[in-house]
Amino acid sequence: MRQLKWMAGLAAVMISASGIAENNSPGDLSNLKGTWSADCPTFAPGARCSLRWTDGLHKNLLRVAYQVRNAAGNRLFAGEGVYQRTDDNFTVFWNDTNGSLHPLKATYADGALTTYWGRAETEEGKTRYKLNAEGGLTVTDWVKKNGSWHQFMHADYQRD
Numbered sequence: 309m310r311q312l313k314w315m316a317g318l319a320a321v322m323i324s325a326s327g328i329a330e331n332n333s334p335g336d337l338s339n340l341k342g343t344w345s346a347d348c349p350t351f352a353p354g355a356r357c358s359l360r361w362t363d364g365l366h367k368n369l370l371r372v373a374y375q376v377r378n379a380a381g382n383r384l385f386a387g388e389g390v391y392q393r394t395d396d397n398f399t400v401f402w403n404d405t406n407g408s409l410h411p412l413k414a415t416y417a418d419g420a421l422t423t424y425w426g427r428a429e430t431e432e433g434k435t436r437y438k439l440n441a442e443g444g445l446t447v448t449d450w451v452k453k454n455g456s457w458h459q460f461m462h463a464d465y466q467r468d
Contacts, residue, residue: 337370344445344465354379357463368393
């Protein structure tokens, strides 16, 4: 379960978003800024996930804070990521309530930002965030097993 929480947290940080750069330059993630929430039953019945995207401490940085709370409001998991723009890619650092601190890689292509995490010798995953026509944010997470990607979480976020 601890790895699943870590993967879901990282997945929440990994972004593929069509429309994210709609009114901005390619790779500009400013349309993600704000607070988003969704049901996250993968963690527990009645669990809610939230994402809060804000400016980082430098104009090249974007910060995301991710939390999962159970139906009673108790925190089940939390993590933070900081994205740094490097040409058409992003370097990301992640830390969470499991004590993890990880460097990640993210790419932006075809209106989507995808973040890749983990190592081939342990475990690899990716997360995609995609803005939809209704103004919501769809987040999908995968883990790589035996060379193939397998989805383990999907959530439809709405702006708060």
